[in-house]
Amino acid sequence: MRAIEQVSAMQAWSREARRRDGARIALVPTMGALHDGHLSLVEIARRHADVVVTSVFVNPMQFDRADDFARYPRDLEHDGGLLAAAGVDVLFAPDAKEMYPDAAETVVTVDRLSEPLCGAHRPGHFRGVATVVLKLFNIVQPHVAVFGEKDYQQLALIRRMVRDLHLDIDVVGAPIVREADGLAMSSRNRHLDRDERAAATCLARALGAAEECVAAGERDAAAIVAAATAELAREPRARVEYVAAVHPETLRPLVRLRQLTVPAVHRERRSA
C-alpha cells in the first residue's frame, strides 16, 4: 500500500493510473478511526474497481462544534495497518493545510437536502461535507465512490451533488454494519462509557419497531414514527433530536408509505 500526503502527488498517481493502466479507481472517503463498517466499504469498493484509494481526513469544515472536532478519535498508524491488510492500494492522508491551503472561499451547497434532519441540528455540516467530498473527488479522480448508508442524509446529498454537477462518478451506497447487539458501528462510539453504550442500542430497537410496524401493514407515517419514538422513550438516557419518515431521495417527510422505504437502511443496495 502506498501512503500519499500531498494533493499534487495524489492527483499525479490517479492521472497515471487512469491513463497508463486504464485502471478503474474507487474512492472510500473516511475520517479515520476505522472499524469494520469502513472495511466493508473497502471490500465493496474492490468489487467495483481495479484499484482502491482510501482517504483519511478529519475535515474541520464539517464540524459544527469545536469540541467534537478536537476529540474526534485519530489513529492513523492503526488505520494504515487495517487498510494495508484489507488490500487498499493507496492511503491518501493529507493534513488540513494541504486540503485548505488558503481560507476556503469556494463552498458547495446542496440546498434542500441540507436543511432537514441532521442538517437542522448541525449548522454548516453538510456544506462542509459537500465541499470536502468534491475536493476529494477532484484530487483522487475516482470512477466510483463508496459511502455508508449509516450517514444516509450525506449519501442522498452526495448522489444529488454528483447528478447536479454532472460528475462522471458512480456513487455506491453500502449497508450499515452493526455490532452484535444492533448498534451501528461508528468511530464516535468510542466516546460512550459502559452505560451509554448499553443505552445506545435503543436506536436499533426504535428502527426495528418501525420496521415491524410496516411489516404488520401500517402505512401511515405518523403511526410508524410514533412506534419508533415510543421505543426511544423507554430509554431514559436518550434525548431525541428527530424521528422522521422521509422519501429516500428528496428526504421530504412522508404522509403515507407507498413502498417499503423505511427498512431501506437495513437492506443491502448495490449501484450499477
Add this chain to the structure above:
Amino acid sequence: MRAIEQVSAMQAWSREARRRDGARIALVPTMGALHDGHLSLVEIARRHADVVVTSVFVNPMQFDRADDFARYPRDLEHDGGLLAAAGVDVLFAPDAKEMYPDAAETVVTVDRLSEPLCGAHRPGHFRGVATVVLKLFNIVQPHVAVFGEKDYQQLALIRRMVRDLHLDIDVVGAPIVREADGLAMSSRNRHLDRDERAAATCLARALGAAEECVAAGERDAAAIVAAATAELAREPRARVEYVAAVHPETLRPLVRLRQLTVPAVHRERRSA
C-alpha cells in the same frame, strides 16, 4: 467539427480523447453570439492543447434579469460556421433541459470574490457562473480552459474556484479584443443603437485616462479612480455603476498601487 448536444455524449467523447489518444483538451466556454474576441480565445486554446472544445450555452442561472436573458443574442448556426472555420474540434451546445434536468439544488459560491464590483449589481450572477462553469468542467473534462479578461471578475473567481476545489485544470486568461475605436468586443454591443455605440467608447477612454495617470507616476488609488470617473462624466449617456482600483487576485480595493496593476487588463497575459 463535431457538434454534440448531449451531456453523456460529450463526456464519452472527452473520456475517449483522454484515454485512447492521450489528448490534451482545451475548453472555451461561451454563450454564443460569437465575435473576434471569442475567436481569439479559440486561437489561444489551440496553442495550449491538442483538441479544442467550445461550448455555446446561454446559462439561465447567471442572468439576474429575465429581459436580459430573453434578448441575449442567439445564432447557433452562424456560431457553428465561425468555430468550424477556426479549427474547433467539438462544438458542445446543450439546451437548458440537458444542463439542468432537475431544479438545480447544488450551488457553487466563491464567497468574497462574488460580492464587490459587478457582483454588487447583479445578485446571484456569479453563483450562476461558478456553478455552470464547474458543470462544464465536469462534462468536458478539459486540461486547460480559456476565459477572456474582459470579464475580469469572472476570471478571478474561476481561478479561485479551480484552486480551492483542486481542479486539475489550467486556467488561461486571454487579453481583451477591442474594436478600432477601443470598445471591448461583446455580444451585448449588438443591443446598442448608433448613439449608444458612440457613447460606449467612454469606457476605453476612462481606462486610458487611468493608465496615463499611472504612467505619469500617480500611485494614489483614489486619484486614479477620479481620473477615470471624470472621463466617464464627460459622456452624458453614461451611468456609472462603479469605478474601482482593486487587487488583481483578491479584488479588494487598493489605497495605493504598489505595482502597475491597473493596466493589467490592457496587457497580454499568458498562463503556463
